[in-house]
Amino acid sequence: MRMPRFLSRSAAMIDDRTGLITATQGAMYHRVPRNAKWWYVFGSATLMFFIIQLVTGVLLTTLYVPSAAEAYSSLVYIDEKVPGGWMLRALHGWSSNAMCVMMLIHMTQVFLHGTYKYPRELTWVAGTLLCLTTLALAFTGQVMRWDSNAYWGLGIGAAIVDRAPFIGNWLRAIVLGGPDISGATLSRFFALHVFILPGAAIALIGLHLMLVLKNGISEMPKPGAPVEPETYREEYHARIKKTGVPFFPDAARRDMVFCGAMLIVLIGIAAWFGPFGPGPVPDPTIIEVSPKPDTLFLWIFAVLALLPPNTETFLLLAGPPVIIGFLAALPFISPTGERAPSRRPLSVVILVAIVTALGVLTVLGEYEPWSPRMRAWTSDTTPVEYVKHRSPLELQGALQLQYAQCRNCHSIGGIGGKRGPALDAVATRLSWDQLVRQIQQGGGNMPAYGKNLSSAEVEALVAFLSTLDDQAQPALIPGAMEAQPARDESPTVADASAAP
Secondary structure, eight states: OHHHHHHHHHHHHHHHHHOHHHHHHHHHTOEEOTTOOGGGOHHHHHHHHHHHHHHHHHHHHTTOOOOTTTHHHHHHHHHHTSTTHHHHHHHHHHHHHHHHHHHHHHHHHHHHTTTTSTTOHHHHHHHHHHHHHHHHHHHHHHHTTOSHHHHHHHHHHHHHHTTSTTTHHHHHHHHHTSSSSSHHHHHHHHHIIIIIHHHHHHHHHHHHHHHHHHHOOOOOOOTTOOBOTTTHHHHHHHHHHHHOEEIIIIIHHHHHHHHHHHHHHHHHHHHHHOOOOOOSOOOTTOOOOOOOOOGGGHHHHHHHHHSOTTTHHHHHHHHHHHHHHHHHHHHHHSOSBOOSGGGOHHHHHHHHHHHHHHHHHHHHHHHOTTSOOTTHHHHOOOOGGGTTTOOHHHHHHHHHHHHTTGGGTOEETTEEOSSSOOOTTGGGTSOHHHHHHHHHHOBTTBOOOTTTSOHHHHHHHHHHHTTOSSSOOOOOOTTOSSOOOOOOSSOOHHHHHHOO
16 A cells, blocks of 8 residues: 555656646546547557657667668668567558558548638648658658669659759759768758657647647537637537547547557558568669659659659649648638538548549559560560461561560560550551551650661561451561461461560
8 A cells, every 4th residue: 555655646746846747637638529439540540650650760770870881781681680670670661651641541531521620720730741741751761771762762852853943953952962862862861860850740749739639629520510710619618518528538448449450450561561672772873773662652753754744844843832832721711611521512522533643643653654664675575376377577577576675665465564555456556557657757655766777677577566456367568469378277486486
């Protein structure tokens, strides 16, 4: 009995000097709406993943070497030599993605329910800034891997800021810490990732929680209950006093259950998939690479690739400030009125359109249909049915299709690049003369090959392409006097040598 009394006196003394326990009790037992149930757990899950980020990040900092010469090897050392190091990196990487996903879901729920309206405008603004900070943490974390993706990704980022009129070179020097990517670049991003951005995130989380406690947690929206600033506060506090419940243990119980489930999922995913990277060693002399950001940023990757060239610079420089400005101004544009999604169809349509666009762009970024497969001409095979029973000229064209690197952009039988149209049925779309003209003069995104291929090479290539009518049947060369004789179904020596 003495120990509990001693602890009670110690707690009373600490609270008397600091007021921490009283302040904590006020936060833990503040009243929340009774119907604030599972829709409201995503903010707590975001905070849990951020705490995991802090703990694993501090541990990794004791092992990581922020040096251009040793950063990559230190990650390999953590993965292969440090007991449990690979799991530590996996938890850090996957919790970063999980934190971003939970925050985006939380913001989606807030937008859908109109929770950003009066009197919670500044709560939304703080959440928007926190979302940007979280995404910046995720991006700078990818740079910490210091592999080829990080190197070329930084090059793309530097090229974007360099487009800014008048101050482009200055901004690029700020981003890279000099005129080019070097050890100073890694040191700069290390400082951002380990010190500046986490400090900003902690401050914004504190501000966000303070505003939540000040203005209360919003109720589930009901049709026909618009927000009216003149009466909202008094009515809200009256309802909370009458029907509200303490955050702990009523609402906190659901938060703990959801966070516990997400923690188990995180550990399972980290153990199964392992850490992110590092990928190939960064080497500026190797240009046959296809750098990709992490999944969260694939939609940006797709947007950058698909922007029209004549509007690219303007949209790259003006787009982000406009989007961020609109998000920050949203609660001031629409501070009152209905909150129920059924009474806000335009908001629902906008949300569905944004989610659909991000999903489609992410899928496109995953397989990069716009990017040539630079090694397709040497590594991708030609299906046997496309070279069986072909004449020597047509077989020569099949070889020319490889040597001219056409397979880098065009696929046959689903094998090859996706930048250009598939060639499986090209003979049904283009005539002999049209094929010759397209190869020699180019068109669309295809360059002209008239100066790179001789007339004999073009003729052989077109002879082979003219057989691709989606039925793998040979076609006649224009001007031939006789139809080609029926070919024996048994494979010939030429067929066997041409088949991959």
